[in-house]
Amino acid sequence: MEERGVKPPQEKAATGLRTPKSGGQLPVRTRFTYTRNGSVNARKAPERLLQPVIHEGNLNGQGFRFAIVASRWNDFISSRLVDGALDALERLGADQKQVEVFRVPGAFELPLLALRLAESEKFDAVICVGTIIRGQTPHFEYITAEVTRGIGEAGLQTGVPVVYGVVTADTVDQAIDRAGVKLGNKGFEAATTAVELANLYKTTVNSEK
Numbered sequence: 521m522e523e524r525g526v527k528p529p530q531e532k533a534a535t536g537l538r539t540p541k542s543g544g545q546l547p548v549r550t551r552f553t554y555t556r557n558g559s560v561n562a563r564k565a566p567e568r569l570l571q572p573v574i575h576e577g578n579l580n581g582q583g584f585r586f587a588i589v590a591s592r593w594n595d596f597i598s599s600r601l602v603d604g605a606l607d608a609l610e611r612l613g614a615d616q617k618q619v620e621v622f623r624v625p626g627a628f629e630l631p632l633l634a635l636r637l638a639e640s641e642k643f644d645a646v647i648c649v650g651t652i653i654r655g656q657t658p659h660f661e662y663i664t665a666e667v668t669r670g671i672g673e674a675g676l677q678t679g680v681p682v683v684y685g686v687v688t689a690d691t692v693d694q695a696i697d698r699a700g701v702k703l704g705n706k707g708f709e710a711a712t713t714a715v716e717l718a719n720l721y722k723t724t725v726n727s728e729k
């Protein structure tokens with residue numbers, strides 16, 4: 521028989537916000553059955569959904585080696601990105617001796633050095649930061665596309681996480697907003713991503729090494 525307008529009972533287990541550790545499991549999730557008119561069938565107990573193992577990196581930077589590759593163009597912004605990345609690594613427990621910063625002239629030079637550092641087997645993750653501003657170059661689209669492609673390629677070719685912390689903006693003001701003013705700090709975000717990925721790779725795809 522169909523029930524009309526029955527509200528789903530509280531799904532307590534499905535609302536848990538805890539971050540599963542790598543290899544952990546989701547909180548138990550359930551699926552209600554519905555009647556033909558779309559309301560919950562309160563007469564039937566909810567079914568359990570599959571409980572797959574979830575792999576997710578934690579945010580502990582201790583014990584990992586990180587390279588930050590930073591370009592000097594627009595340095596008043598790019599150096600803020602380096603500061604943001606260092607701040608994140610410090611907060612996440614990375615060891616000072618395990619973090620190295622490499623400077624290159626412009627963003628176009630980031631991918632090759634990122635590739636070589638990733639190949640070197642000296643780093644668990646490479647963090648690329650730089651600033652490309654549209655107003656300053658008619659080649660904005662080319663440079664941005666090439667830098668983005670090259671940074672992605674460095675990771676794909678080596679299997680080492682190479683993270684993208686490059687600000688691309690139409691104006692100087694927009695770029696400043698992404699370097700610690702209104703819209704966070706892209707260097708901080710990239711370093712946090714690097715820590716998460718270093719943990720994820722260590723506990724999953726690299727765990728046999």
Ligand code: INI
Pocket residue numbers: 591593594625626627628629650651652653654656657663
């Ligand atoms: N490099 C940047 O990192 N940001 C820019 O905004 C930029 N502009 O505007 O031209 C820029 N150009 C230099 C480029 O990255 C190379 O260093 C140069 O072409 C030499 O290869």
